[in-house]
Amino acid sequence: MRLRDWALDDRCYAVRLGASLMGVHLPTITDAAALETGPVLEIDGGCLRGPADILQRLTSLPEVSRDWHLGIGEERRDAWAESALEQLSHLRRAALLAALPTDGVPPSVFRLMTEIEDRLSDDRLCDRPWLSGRHPGVADILLFPIVALSQDLEVPLDLYPAIRNFIRQFKALPGFMTMPGVPECH
Amino acid sequence: MTDWFPLALGMDVPSETAAPARLYGKEIALWRGADGQVHAWEDRCPHRGMRLSFGFVRNGNLACLYHGWQFGADATCRHIPAHPELRVPGTIHAHAYRAEERAGIIWVSLNEDASLDELPDEDAFGARSILVQAPLASVRVALALPEEGWKWQEDCLVAAHEPEPGLTMLHMASATLANRLDIAARAKTTRDHLEALNEKVPA
Numbered sequence: 001m002r003l004r005d006w007a008l009d010d011r012c013y014a015v016r017l018g019a020s021l022m023g024v025h026l027p028t029i030t031d032a033a034a035l036e037t038g039p040v041l042e043i044d045g046g047c048l049r050g051p052a053d054i055l056q057r058l059t060s061l062p063e064v065s066r067d068w069h070l071g072i073g074e075e076r077r078d079a080w081a082e083s084a085l086e087q088l089s090h091l092r093r094a095a096l097l098a099a100l101p102t103d104g105v106p107p108s109v110f111r112l113m114t115e116i117e118d119r120l121s122d123d124r125l126c127d128r129p130w131l132s133g134r135h136p137g138v139a140d141i142l143l144f145p146i147v148a149l150s151q152d153l154e155v156p157l158d159l160y161p162a163i164r165n166f167i168r169q170f171k172a173l174p175g176f177m178t179m180p181g182v183p184e185c186h
Numbered sequence: 187m188t189d190w191f192p193l194a195l196g197m198d199v200p201s202e203t204a205a206p207a208r209l210y211g212k213e214i215a216l217w218r219g220a221d222g223q224v225h226a227w228e229d230r231c232p233h234r235g236m237r238l239s240f241g242f243v244r245n246g247n248l249a250c251l252y253h254g255w256q257f258g259a260d261a262t263c264r265h266i267p268a269h270p271e272l273r274v275p276g277t278i279h280a281h282a283y284r285a286e287e288r289a290g291i292i293w294v295s296l297n298e299d300a301s302l303d304e305l306p307d308e309d310a311f312g313a314r315s316i317l318v319q320a321p322l323a324s325v326r327v328a329l330a331l332p333e334e335g336w337k338w339q340e341d342c343l344v345a346a347h348e349p350e351p352g353l354t355m356l357h358m359a360s361a362t363l364a365n366r367l368d369i370a371a372r373a374k375t376t377r378d379h380l381e382a383l384n385e386k387v388p389a
């Protein structure tokens with residue numbers, strides 16, 4: 001098993017982060033194509049694509065605690081988090097590759113952050129500490145790179161208290177690891 | 187015009203953490219010690235200007251993320267890790283503002299003599315701080331917020347501040363713990379309504 005990885009890609013980071021949190025040893029090989037395609041997991045003689053599918057596959061490995069397994073009906077949250085990550089990844093690539101600095105936070109980024117903030121804020125009032133319920137899961141792992149790397153798009157976090165809270169509790173998880181652009185401690 | 191600005195819900199600055207806030211673009215670090223006391227300081231370390239809201243709380247002090255200078259509850263610098271033997275001169279300190287927690291909300295005043303009479307004195311529980319993409323002036327008019335910048339709307343305390351021109355943070359607190367979800371839902375409806383109104387206003 002190994003990951004075709006691009007260190008600075010947010011979707012690849014989600015997979016490395018998930019493996020680290022779940023205690024899975026995941027060798028990586030640098031593959032510039034992953035900047036476009038996102039991460040690819042070579043496993044059982046085949047290739048698995050898409051961060052949500054890869055992370056779900058990792059949760060089914062024998063060494064991974066059952067706590068990481070999906071609760072009933074949680075697939076929708078994984079799909080939602082994956083499409084949010086795709087959106088951010090797209091916007092972030094556009095911002096980082098832009099020849100000129102852009103003026104202010106684009107409206108699409110505000111929309112994405114508002115959607116995430118609404119969900120995390122409602123969950124918190126319902127005593128649901130993680131997107132995935134009582135224990136963090138695939139949806140949470142997919143969400144973290146979005147909210148942490150939103151800093152690359154100059155999103156001011158004072159506007160999003162539930163997201164701040166999520167970042168703080170996520171960073172305290174055993175096995176948490178960073179990537180360039182995500183400060184170690186906060 | 188009031189001296190007190192509602193900058194955040196108390197629950198959004200948990201014990202032993204720091205959080206960023208802005209008031210008309212002015213950056214403010216909010217932090218809470220283990221004793222529960224909330225502080226509001228200029229978000230700028232006196233050493234090299236790092237944002238103190240990135241810092242962490244240790245032994246009742248706020249420690250700067252950059253070189254670890256630690257500031258006590260009175261804002262004076264207590265410890266410089268690079269010079270552990272040094273008795274830090276009292277002239278080195280962060281710039282503190284007044285902070286007061288009332289009705290589930292953290293209120294900050296830049297005026298040292300501000301009177302506490304302007305603040306609500308009933309209990310309330312924070313439900314939601316929500317971003318509204320509209321200027322505070324129009325939010326005030328639409329919600330009929332009085333001079334003090336806050337009011338009770340039945341069982342809900344509504345307050346607002348402007349982090350930067352054109353954006354408003356609406357803070358809503360509930361008179362009862364049980365009603366917080368309802369109030370949070372109301373906050374979303376209010377936001378959607380205010381943003382729709384704002385879009386109609388010709389630029």
Ligand code: FES
Pocket residue numbers: 231232233234235236250251252253254255
């Ligand atoms: S900038 Fe804060 S300790 Fe150096």
